[in-house]
Amino acid sequence: MRRPAGTGALRTAILMGTAAVLLAVWTVPVLWAVLTSVKNEKEVLAYPPTIAFDATIKNFREVLTGPTNIVPNLTSSLIIAVATTILTIVIAVPAAYAFARLKLPGRKPLGFYVLATQLVPPIGLIIPYFLIMNRIGWMDSYRGLVLIYLTFSLPFAIWLLVSYFEDIPREMEEAALLDRASRWQAFWHVVLPQARGAIGVTVVFVFLNAWNEFLFAVILGGATVKPVTVSMYNYINTEQTQWAQLAAAALMAMLPVIVLGIAAQKHIVAGLSAGAVKGVTRR
Amino acid sequence: MTPAERLAVAERPERRFALALAAPAVAVLAITTTFPLVYLLWQSLQNINLAMPGMDRFAGAENYVRMWEDRRFWGALGFTVVYTGVTVALQLVIGLGMALLILQIPRAQWAFRIVAIIPIVLAPVVAGLFWRTLMLAPDFGILDFAFRSLGFGAHNWLGDPRLARVSVIAIHTWQWTPFVFLYLLAALAALPADLYEAARIDRASAWRRFVHITLPLIRPAIVIVVILRITVALSAFAAIYAATGGGPGTATEIINLYAYRVSFAELSLGYGASAAVVLLVLTMAVAALLFHLRRAG
Secondary structure (H helix, E strand, C coil), rough: CCCCHHHHHHHHHHHHHHHHHHHHHEEEEEHHHHHHHCCCCHHHHCCCCCCCCCCCEEEEEEHHHCCCCCHHHHHHHHHHHHHHHHHHHHHHHHHHHHHHHHCCCCCHHHHHHHHHHHHHHHHHHHHHHHHHHHCCCCCCCHHHHHHHHHHHHHHHHHHHHHHHHCCCCCHHHHHHCCCCCCCCHHHHHHHHHHHHHHHHHHHHHHHHHHHHHCCHHHCCCCCCCHHHHHHHHHHCCCCCCCCHHHHHHHHHHHHHHHHHHCCHHHHHHHEEEEEECCCCCCC | CCCCHHHHHHHHHHHHHHHHHHHHHHHHHHHHHHHHHHHHHHCCCCCCCCCCCCEECCCCCCCHHHHHHCCHHHHHHHHHHHHHHHHHHHHHHHHHHHHHHHHCCHHHHHHHHHHHHHHHHCHHHHHHHHHHHHHHCCCCHHHHHHHCCCCCCCCCCCCCCHHHHHHHHHHHHHHHEEEEEEHHHHHCCCCCHHHHHHHCCCCHHHHHHHHHHHHHHHHHHHHHHHHHHHHHCCCCCCCEEEEEECCCCCCCHHHHHHHHHHHHHCCEHHHHHHHHHHHHHHHHHHHHHHHHHHHHH
C-alpha cells in the first residue's frame, strides 16, 4: 500500500512543528534569563519586553565585585560541595563494594535500611537538626551543613555504586585472591581501578546535589556560611527586585552545574535511575 | 566438621572484611538520619515554641489532636496528593510523548538531549525564581506578556489561589519532565527493531503497535520512573518556596511547606514536627506500596 502523495511531508511538518514548540518551552526560561542578565536597568523594565538592546556585562561585574557580590557564597558552596563529595565517596565506596560483592551479614535488612534513609523527606530531618545544631553550637558552620548533606548523598551514592560494582567482572578479583592477595589488596588494587568511571559519575551527582541544595542551607546557614542558592535572595527584597542582577547571579551560580551536567550528559539519566533499576535490595 | 560448618569458617574472614567496609556507612547513617528521626518523634510529643522559650513541656498527643482538627493541615495534605498526582501524570504523558516524537526525528535528538539536561541540573530554587520573576511576574514576565498579546488578558499568576496552584504544578512539571523524557528515550531506543518490522508487515496501525508492543515492553521503565518521580514530588520544597512561599494565604502549601512555615515562621517546632512525622509515614507507606506493586507486577 502506498501513501497518498503529500502525507509524508505533512507528517514531517507536524512533527517538526511540535518539536520546535517543545524545544521553545524548555529553553525559553533559561534563554530569557541570559538575555535579562545582559540588559541595563531601563531595558530590563521595558514592557513589552525587548529582544534587541545594548548588551552590557555590568550586571555580572556587579554580582562578582559589587557590595552584595556572591563570591563568598560561591566559595561556601564550593567548600561544602567538595567536602560532602569527598566524605561521601570515602564512606560509600567500601560500603557499596561490601553490599555488591561480599558475603555481608545482614545484607538484606541493611540494604532496606539504606533505601529507607534515602526516602526520608528533608523536612523531617531539618526540624530536629535545627534544635540539635542550636544546642551543640553548630549553626552557621561548615561541619553542620556537611553533616546533614550526608543524609541525602550517602544513601544515594551507595545505591548508585552498588549497581556499578555488580557489573564489574569478577575474574580479575578472583585471580588476585588466588595469588594470595589479601581482601584489602584485591579491593584496592584490582576493584577500585575498574570502578574509576563509576566513582566519577557518583562524584558528579553528589557534587550537583550538594551544590543545588536549598532547604538545609537556608535554615542551618547564616552570615558566615551562606551557600549560593540562598544568596539569590540578596537581590530580592520587599521594596524591589533587582531583576537583571538576580538573573546574572543565578546564571553564575548555575554555571558550574550546567557545565558539569552537559559534560556528563550521557551518564546523568542512567545514573539517576541505576539505583532503582537494580539496587541494594535485589537478590 | 560438617561441610556447612567448614564453609562458615572459611567465609568468616570475608564476612568480617565486609562488615568492616560497610560499618562506617551504616554508623554515619544511624547518627545522621536515624537519631534525628527519633528526636523528631520525641519533639512531636512536646510543646516547643521558640517564641516562648522556657515554656517547653511534654504534650503527649496534643499536637496530633490539634493537627486532626486543623483545616489547614487537611488542605496541605490534599494539595500534596493533587500536586504529586498531577505533576507525575503530566511528566509521564508529556515525557513519553516527547520521547516517541523525538525517535521519529533522529537528526534533532542531540539538541533535545542537551536542552533536557539543563532543567534537571538547575537548582529547584533557581527554577522557582526564574518562573516567579522572568516568566510570570505581572508587567514583566514574558509568559504573562505572551498571554496578554494573544488576547487572554492579564492574570495574577502567583497571586490568585487557583492560578498559583496551577503555576507551581507547571513549574515542577517543567523542571522534571525532561528527566522522564530522557529516561524513556533510553528505554525506547533499546527496544529491538525487528519487532516493529514484523508488526509493520502485519500492517498493524501505529496506535496498535504502540499499545500492544511498545507499552508492554517499556512498562518496567515506566514503573521505575513513576516511583522515582513520586518520591521526588513528595519531598518538593525549594521551587514552591521560591515561587509562592506557600501562598497566597495557604493555597500552595504542600505538607513540606506547611511543616516549614509552622516550624520556622510561626516557630511552633513541636507542632511542625508532628506534621513532618505524618509526611514521613506517608512517604514510607507510599514507597512500600509502590515497591510491593513492582514486585507483584
